[in-house]
Amino acid sequence: MFGMSFVDLVLLLIPITGAILGATWAGRLGRNRFGWGVFGLFIPISVVILLFLRPAGEVAGRWKRCPACMELINWNANRCKYCQTSF
Secondary structure (H helix, E strand, O other): OOOOOHHHHHHHHHHHHHHHHHHHHHHHOOOOHHHHHHHHHHOHHHHHHHHHOOOOOOEOOOEEEOOOOOOEEEOOOOEOOOOOOEO
16 A cells, blocks of 8 residues: 555554544543643553543533532533532
């Protein structure tokens, strides 16, 4: 395919996949999509860091703050998993 070997193709796809996954996942956590996309492009393994990060703040449709303890919880939750307050 255009003079590219399989290894060349894989080495091209790994950073691109890292950039796309990093940007998408960062957006879900309320973080900077562009910054994490660039970071994932140059250091694809860095996308694993996003697995361990908490959301940066409230994200409509995904995360909200508990009014009692101010912890981030799932948008659809009826009860806080930290302080057990009902909404």
